[in-house]
C-alpha cells in the first residue's frame with residue numbers, strides 16, 4: 001500500500017506527525033513485506049517561513065518532506081490552484097492508494113479535490129481507479145461560510161472516503177450532510193497525541209526565563225496572558241482589528257500579555273500603522289502592562305507558554321482544544337466555534353469580537369474553576385486507531 005500525506009500550513013504538522021510515526025511502527029512490526037506501507041510526505045509550501053514550518057519538522061522529528069511544492073502565498077484561488085496543478089503531477093508520478101489530508105487549510109481542500117478526480121490504471125489491472133482520500137479532523141462545522149476554512153472542511157469531507165472525527169458533533173454534522181455512516185470513524189484527536197507526547201519536554205523550555213516571566217525558579221512565575229490572533233475576520237479589517245486590540249490593551253493592565261505574532265497580523269499592524277499600540281519585546285524588556293509582541297514560536301516554546309499561562313486568548317481552532325486538554329482557561333475571540341466540545345466539556349468560552357464582551361469574558365474566566373476534562377478518545381492513541389482503520393479498510397478492498 002502506498003500512502004501520501006499532505007502538510008502545508010503550521011497547524012498541519014502536529015496533526016500528521018503521530019500518524020507517520022504510527023505507520024513506521026506498523027512497518028517495523030510486520031513480518032511479511034507484502035503488508036508494508038510505503039509512505040511519502042508532501043509539503044505544499046503554503047507556509048514557508050522558518051518559524052512557521054522548518055522548526056516544527058525539527059522539534060516534532062517529522063521526517064523531511066519527500067516532495068516540496070513550494071507554492072508560497074497568494075489569494076485563495078491562486079494558492080489553491082497552484083497546489084492543485086503541482087499535486088496532480090505528484091499523483092501522476094506516485095500513483096498512491098491513499099491520500100491523507102488533515103485540518104481545514106487551503107492545502108487540504110486543494111489536494112483532496114485533485115485526488116478525487118485523478119484516475120489511473122494499476123499494473124495488471126483493467127479498471128481505472130483513483131486514490132482513496134482520508135480526512136483527519138472531519139466533521140467540524142462553525143456554520144459560518146464566510147470562514148474560508150468552513151468551505152475547505154465541507155468540500156474535503158464531501159470528497160473523502162475515510163472521515164476521521166475528533167468529537168461527537170463531527171459525526172452528527174456529517175450524517176446531516178448525507179455522508180454515509182460507514183465512512184465515519186470517531187477516533188479522537190491526533191493533535192492531542194502530539195501534545196501529550198511533548199508535554200514533558202515543553203516543561204524544559206527556557207522561554208519563561210527568556211521572557212523574564214520567572215525569577216530564579218518556576219515557583220515564582222509571573223501571571224501572564226497569552227494571545228494569538230490571525231483570523232482574516234479579526235485582523236484584515238481596520239475597524240474590527242482596532243476594537244479588539246483596544247480591549248486587549250485594557251486586559252494587559254491586569255497582567256502582561258504575550259503575543260507571538262503571525263505574519264498576517266504583522267502585515268495588518270504595518271498597514272494600519274498600529275505599531276504604537278504594542279510593545280515589541282527585545283531582550284529582558286517585557287512590559288508588565290502592555291501587549292508584548294514576540295516572533296512566532298516553535299512548538300515546544302509555545303506549548304510551555306500555553307501550559308503556564310493564567311489565561312489564553314485566541315482565534316485559532318487548535319488552541320481551543322489544546323487549552324481544554326491542558327486545563328487552562330481560554331477565551332475565543334470569535335462568534336462561533338467548530339469545536340463545541342471545548343466549551344461543553346473544556347475550558348473555553350466564546351467572547352465574540354466586541355470590546356465589552358471580551359472584557360466580560362476575561363472576568364468570567366478568571367473567576368471560574370475548571371475541573372480536568374478529557375474529551376472522549378483524546379488519550380494520545382488516536383493515530384494508532386487511524387492506522388488500524390486504514391489497514392482494515394484496504395484488507396476489505398478486493
Ligand code: UD1
Nearest residue numbers: 009010011046047048049052073074105106148149263264
Ligand atoms: C492559514 C490557514 C488557517 C490557519 C493558519 C495557521 C487557510 C485558508 N488558512 O492561514 O486556517 O489557521 O494558516 O497559521 O489555509 N505568510 C508569511 N510566511 C509564511 C506564510 C504566510 O509571511 O510562511 C504571510 C503572507 O503574507 C500570507 C499571509 O501570511 O499572505 C497569510 O498566509 P496564508 O497561508 O494565506 O494563510 P494564513 O493566514 O497563514
